Amino acid sequence: MIHAFSMHGVNLALDVNSGAVHVLDDVGFQVLQCYSQEGKPVHEKLEKLKEILPEQVILEAMDEIQTLIGEGSLFSADPYEDYLPQWSKKTVVKALCLHIAHDCNLRCKYCFAGTGEYLGERSLMSLEVGKKAIDFLIENSGNRRNLEVDFFGGEPLMNFDVVKEIVHYARSREKDSGKRFRFTLTTNVLLLDKEKRDFINEHMHNVVLSIDGRKEINDAMRKRVDGTGCYDRILPLAKTMVEERGHENYYVRGTFTRHNLDFGEDVLHLADEGFEQISVEPVVASADSGLDIREEDIPRACAEYERLAKAYVERRGSGRWFNFFHFMLDLEGGPCIAKRLRGCGSGTEYLAVTPEGDLYPCHQFVGQTRFRLGSVFEGLNGNPVREEFYQANVYEKPECRTCWAKFYCSGGCAANSWKFNQDIKKPYKVGCELEKKRIECALWIKSQEFAAAEGE
Amino acid sequence: MKHIKTINGKTLNRDIKEAGCGECQTSCQSACKTSCTVANQKCEKK
């Protein structure tokens, strides 16, 4: 299988199974279009092409295509399916998302957590639950050494003393358990005072700072309880935080909705404000919210990604470097193929813990009792729904199986699939279209960087 | 080659036998967290 496309005047072909990427001139591209997905030239198409191109030139390009097929970097076969059983072994739990506070000091309009309380009451995690969660992770992680703990909410800074105690407790258990913890915290920044920043900078491997971009965009969504926007408070605090972290291991993270399909402006705004690690992502919201990205919005959103990709390359090439999270693609290294088949690991190696200690497949499933997987006190409860998460690799999802993007997307977001299709194996179409466009952009960016490096 | 230039070689299938050690980071591609998309992750072995 291959995926051939053009963007900003560049023709590209991705060989899906080998990961090879090729840039083609117009002749090469037209000739390639005359091949079937099995890599066989289609006679009628070639005949048609002969009407507009000299036969000699067509044969030349076919020769090159044949060489690449011979090398296994075009129309290559899928060598992975045989390995599936080996890669589908039951995995251990290696990451927990701790819902430190089901409460929030903002009332963001798109909040999937119902402005903090999820589907339950407003509540804070106790230290007892937090410690149990660490014990649970140690006990359920087998031989795995690196463990991850995300402090999440609601707003975790509303219960920061417990965050600190959990960190100290986990560290105190590293030696006896032979584990190493990595902590991350996601915050809306409002309460990020000096003392908290210092603690976070000392102990957290990564920090995610929520801000949507331009002031008017941010403030239309991210409102305080009294209805006022938070931009003016959070922007300087976020800058200070990033400064104090030495501009490393952080993300500023925003959400875009159908009301700002020109979200590229928000990304560039954040870059203009001096942030270098930026993620702005489509909202996960249901159809009745009025905020969800709809099928009719896809063309605009895709055009915006392409526009952003162009600005991205220009800036990175001219001393205004920044990273846009969804354009990062490590073609050379990157995760192994086994990882690419299953993606986020929700429900299997990654679980969320509520303030009460209940376990769910991930933060997006919290409160939906069908998905309750146990608690940190009783352990995993054997809920058969977990089996569905184990099985949900890209080969088991009909849409993904035949999708060119499967080894980069890894099968999409189970929470989105559930929200829109009540089936974790049926991906959310809008999400797919945006993801595929982002991957195309990332590949185009590679072609530009390659050309720039060659030119030097 | 005249018409086609390869900018990335066959990188996906090269470590197929060693794949799946499981030490890598978890990742989430949507929602408000560390939000790693999979393809940009690092492998812990390298």
Ligand code: SF4
């Ligand atoms: S883009 Fe959609 S169909 Fe393709 S792999 Fe991702 S979730 Fe599956």
Ligand code: SF4
């Ligand atoms: S299911 Fe979706 S929201 Fe949940 S961890 Fe995976 S990618 Fe993230």
